[in-house]
Amino acid sequence: MRLNNIPKDFLWGASTSAFQVEGAYQEDGKGLSIADIRSFKKSTQQLDTKVTVDHYHHWQEDVALMKELGMKSYRFSISWPRIFPNGTDAQPNETGLAFYHQLIDQLLSEKIEPIVTMYHFDQPMGMIEEYGGWIDRRSITDFVKYAECLFEEFGQKVKYWLTINEQAVLVVAPDMLGIDLTLPFSEKYQQAYQANYHMWLAQAKVYKLFRERYPHNYIGPAISHLTTLPASKKSYDMMAAKELEDFYTFSQIDVALNGEIPIYFSNELANAQITIQTYPEDGEILKEGTANFIGVNWYCTTIVEAKKERHSSDFLFTRINRTLDPDLLHTNWGWNFDPVGLRYGMRELMHRYGDIPIMITECGWSQEEQLESGKIHDSQRISYLKEHIEQMDLSIGDGVNIISFNPWSFIDLLSVGDGMEKRYGLVFVDRTNFEKRQQKRYKKDSFEFYKELIKANSVN
Ligand code: BGP
Numbered sequence: 001m002r003l004n005n006i007p008k009d010f011l012w013g014a015s016t017s018a019f020q021v022e023g024a025y026q027e028d029g030k031g032l033s034i035a036d037i038r039s040f041k042k043s044t045q046q047l048d049t050k051v052t053v054d055h056y057h058h059w060q061e062d063v064a065l066m067k068e069l070g071m072k073s074y075r076f077s078i079s080w081p082r083i084f085p086n087g088t089d090a091q092p093n094e095t096g097l098a099f100y101h102q103l104i105d106q107l108l109s110e111k112i113e114p115i116v117t118m119y120h121f122d123q124p125m126g127m128i129e130e131y132g133g134w135i136d137r138r139s140i141t142d143f144v145k146y147a148e149c150l151f152e153e154f155g156q157k158v159k160y161w162l163t164i165n166e167q168a169v170l171v172v173a174p175d176m177l178g179i180d181l182t183l184p185f186s187e188k189y190q191q192a193y194q195a196n197y198h199m200w201l202a203q204a205k206v207y208k209l210f211r212e213r214y215p216h217n218y219i220g221p222a223i224s225h226l227t228t229l230p231a232s233k234k235s236y237d238m239m240a241a242k243e244l245e246d247f248y249t250f251s252q253i254d255v256a257l258n259g260e261i262p263i264y265f266s267n268e269l270a271n272a273q274i275t276i277q278t279y280p281e282d283g284e285i286l287k288e289g290t291a292n293f294i295g296v297n298w299y300c301t302t303i304v305e306a307k308k309e310r311h312s313s314d315f316l317f318t319r320i321n322r323t324l325d326p327d328l329l330h331t332n333w334g335w336n337f338d339p340v341g342l343r344y345g346m347r348e349l350m351h352r353y354g355d356i357p358i359m360i361t362e363c364g365w366s367q368e369e370q371l372e373s374g375k376i377h378d379s380q381r382i383s384y385l386k387e388h389i390e391q392m393d394l395s396i397g398d399g400v401n402i403i404s405f406n407p408w409s410f411i412d413l414l415s416v417g418d419g420m421e422k423r424y425g426l427v428f429v430d431r432t433n434f435e436k437r438q439q440k441r442y443k444k445d446s447f448e449f450y451k452e453l454i455k456a457n458s459v460n
């Protein structure tokens with residue numbers, strides 16, 4: 001099938017995040033982040049952030065591979081604790097800044113557009129130890145200070161900025177915010193939604209600052225979009241799907257683009273008896289600072305049903321069940337292969353938000369892989385990419401303003417919860433969970449497929 005709707009200047013790219021690829025977890029002044037600490041708790045030996053695929057020392061080789069692939073954009077994150085080791089520091093770490101200057105300069109000289117995420121799950125531990133992290137309002141000031149520093153350093157070089165990666169995931173997995181998972185349900189979510197609120201305020205301030213300074217450039221959140229489908233055509237299952245999608249995904253976009261917390265969201269918190277502490281000026285802060293594009297991380301659809309025993313006064317997460325569609329193919333980790341869901345989700349975004357520019361900032365297929373005579377024949381990933389790209393092309397034909405596609409991931413990397421051997425990369429890295437080896441890079445079959453696709457702007 002030819003791609004009929006992809007514009008000529010479309011940004012074909014790929015994605016990673018700092019703690020998942022860089023390694024060098026304590027080198028050149030970097031502090032520890034909550035992502036480091038979480039990985040140490042989960043792991044025995046090297047299954048953690050210490051080395052991963054050592055991009056910190058292989059970045060030149062990695063950028064050369066990006067060039068060979070023909071990438072027009074590269075979406076990566078700056079490690080917050082590499083710039084402010086404790087988060088609370090008055091001055092940034094110059095060596096950390098220098099690392100990203102050389103990376104960004106190299107990308108630009110290869111005509112690869114940098115798309116930079118400021119905070120991808122790796123809040124500095126210093127902030128969490130000193131005042132509890134995002135649950136405390138002081139984190140707003142520390143995030144704004146960090147953002148200002150990044151704009152000062154890289155604002156002339158980077159046109160596309162993503163503030164926070166998958167805020168909704170941080171809230172539903174609150175140990176990623178440093179919140180104690182053993183707390184009683186209500187207390188845990190009380191803290192998580194207070195943190196969510198502070199993240200909204202922090203981003204609003206950063207959107208405002210950036211758009212005043214760089215009115216022609218782009219800033220927005222990277223949203224986890226679980227296109228949510230009902231398990232049946234019964235109205236209560238359809239309502240369950242709508243409620244989850246609104247609460248989890250659309251509330252994040254509504255706040256970023258409209259500068260207002262939607263009523264359905266506040267009602268749901270009230271149901272769960274969660275009370276958010278606010279200041280009188282907050283409404284204006286949210287209203288004054290909005291995003292002008294969104295990043296969307298899209299992997300698969302989520303299917304839900306309403307529980308048989310449910311009360312409208314229960315918290316949403318206790319009113320619904322997740323189910324699996326046995327007709328769909330799934331990864332070993334339960335993520336389905338449902339490409340039409342992408343087009344459905346994109347069209348929903350257009351109906352809600354008009355022609356706001358959208359970047360697909362993640363989209364990918366995970367599997368375990370082993371080298372066969374220096375090759376990785378990842379045909380399943382190729383079909384995944386092919387079918388999702390076809391659906392994306394149709395979405396653009398539908399009128400959705402998609403400007404870039406960045407599959408997860410450019411290179412094999414440390415999964416958030418499942419180690420090194422849950423692989424997503426177009427580039428294979430020779431290491432296992434427990435053996436570091438030399439982290440030698442190999443191009444997978446999907447690399448060659450994507451390279452041809454970018455060159456031809458079509459799927460063969
Ligand atoms: C997204 C994150 C990524 C990434 C991906 C796959 O939620 O933004 O960081 O890792 O999901 O998830 P996992 O690593 O759990 O397979």
